[in-house]
């Protein structure tokens with residue numbers, strides 16, 4: 001049993017690493033006993049908060065104990081020669097992680113993707129004028145040589161530059177380089193990040209793999225900060241039961257709750273679904289873990305109720 005529990009903890013660590021990498025804020029929540037995976041001893045879930053105030057489950061880890069081993073008669077031989085049932089765990093992260101990535105980072109112009117995971121990381125757009133094409137294309141080649149380590153597109157198509165910007169912004173390409181005759185003359189590149197959409201010029205000699213990775217890392221930090229802001233704007237602490245049904249319509253609600261089923265059922269009568277109790281308090285929540293149950297007043301801890309996807 002203990003070794004399986006160690007695996008559960010390890011899996012939680014992997015999930016954290018994974019979602020930190022995607023800059024998605026999450027809450028690690030122990031599901032209520034009456035709402036765990038059927039047959040499991042307990043279920044730990046990762047939930048995030050969507051921009052519309054509903055929660056989305058983005059991963060689960062189940063400690064199955066020896067319940068399934070008994071059903072399927074899976075045993076091992078101990079040192080003493082006796083047969084014992086194995087303890088099992090199971091895991092799941094599905095395409096819901098893509099849904100959270102799209103909804104949480106995206107904006108009105110389309111996708112916004114962290115640099116490391118974007119299918120196309122960089123788009124290079126030459127701004128071509130008659131007579132100066134050759135100079136711009138030559139200079140572009142120099143730039144492409146410097147970004148070979150990345151997934152990039154060189155868009156020298158017929159469209160106007162504005163249409164190209166729009167197209168690649170929609171697809172969420174994190175980094176855009178523009179080169180026109182003026183840039184070629186000055187040996188500069190115009191740089192723009194998908195999330196900020198500000199432009200600035202950099203000398204081509206200052207562009208290298210290390211610098212680009214640093215930009216990507218900075219962008220991930222900005223995305224995470226923005227995502228935390230979005231989550232916080234849809235997260236509310238409630239300390240009066242009478243306020244819960246109104247709050248839960250638009251927000252994911254934090255409440256103190258004991259582990260009794262009657263109190264859990266009472267919470268769900270107010271419209272939300274009881275996701276469970278926080279295993280740990282995320283760094284973006286500044287509320288104590290322990291508190292008196294909002295229903296019965298006995299000892300409880302921080303729990304989450306929400307309308308969920």
Ligand SMILES: [Zn+2]
Pocket residue numbers: 257258259260263293294295296297298300
């Ligand atoms: Zn209670």
